[in-house]
Amino acid sequence: MLRHGCRALTVKAVFLFLWLVSSPAWATAEASAIEGSQRPWWFWPIILFFFCFALGILAVLAGVGGGVLYVPLVSGFFPFHLDFVRGTGLLVALAGALAAGPGLLKRNFANLRLALPVALIASSCAIVGALLGLALPTNIIQIALGATIIFIALLITFSKNVERPVVEKQDGIGGALKMAGAYLEPSTGEIIEWKTHRTLPGLLLFIVIGVMAGMFGLGAGWANVPVLNLLMGAPLKLSVGTSKFLLSITDTSAAWIYLNQGCVIPLMAVPSIVGLMLGSFVGVRILAVAKPKVIRYIVIVVLLFAGGKALMKGLGI
């Protein structure tokens, strides 16, 4: 009963959100804010706080990071320039990753030996991505962001992660870096031992992931997990945990670039960070009774909608 009520409530909330952000009233509010409206200073930060709170719940239920929803939605439907949205998006993803990291590391659901080599590549390339993102014209970034978000929605729809990939033999690089370990699977009480293979192509893909994370201000969990799981052969739970922890390193390097360039405005950054973190805590509680599959489809729709809006904004439509 509770489960059904919760699901219905979430579905209604998402449709209310979609209706609200596509309504003429929202467009008028956004336009008047851009023109320097007479609204009180607290208007948009409060809206942003509640929006991010809802986003935090949705992100946890859908199993995606906050950044991937935050950047396209806030840049698409709020009066903030994409430069500030990307800077804040990285801080939002960073705060979530830093908060989750300790628990994941202690329970061996994230592994330093797996994360460190990957992080070095991704964080170096995230700096390049951030510099590129700040140098390219906004409409180009907006179009590329829209295309990326639509791609992410399709990736979430079609990628079939594997619970426990079979790794017959560890490759040379994985062996040399001792990318192996074990963790306890609480649901079965089993010890899951793991090792990686195809380490070099995996590491190379993190060049692209790092650049995209830095350029668009997205947390890159949507790309980290399939590479760690499907390509490198890490178990799904470890891939998700290590990916979350990895964001704390990748996003740090890009966040510094945005921070040093003036892309962080506290009046929008703090409500975003706090709202999303509080929403995530509530989301974890709702997760116990919600139906993640339904939420996942809703997020795919929201992402397609946000990606389309970013594309249209970039094309000036």
Place this chain on the structure above:
Amino acid sequence: MTFEAPKAPAEQITYANLLFYGSWGAIAILMITFFLYVTGVFESYIPINEVSQYWSMPVGQYVREANIPIGWGWATLLGNGDFLNFIGIVLLAGMTIVCFLVILPYYVKQKDIAFVVLVILEVLVLCLGASGLLGTGGH
């Protein structure tokens, strides 16, 4: 049949503990400084009711028009309510560097040359990003 959970390596536990206290401390500081900012305890560099004039501009224009310092210039403006928030933000962004520096001796002790090199390189990359030396000034 259940098994005992494999223990995480010592350096991983140290990293986790440091990250836990550091990041929650940073978030607590961020909330306190934001409260001081919005309640007007400290005067703002940009008056709070004028911020909305700037947030829809490209960052380059915002920096020029509001005369915002780039790089570490914000550190000279910490007496202002808005820039006071940067203490928590910088702590959040700096925790990873501190964590890597603290676990470096573990890999040295283990004579794990590959990871000693990786940790040093990672710290250098993060310090380069944090230095403020890189950047185009925005568009």
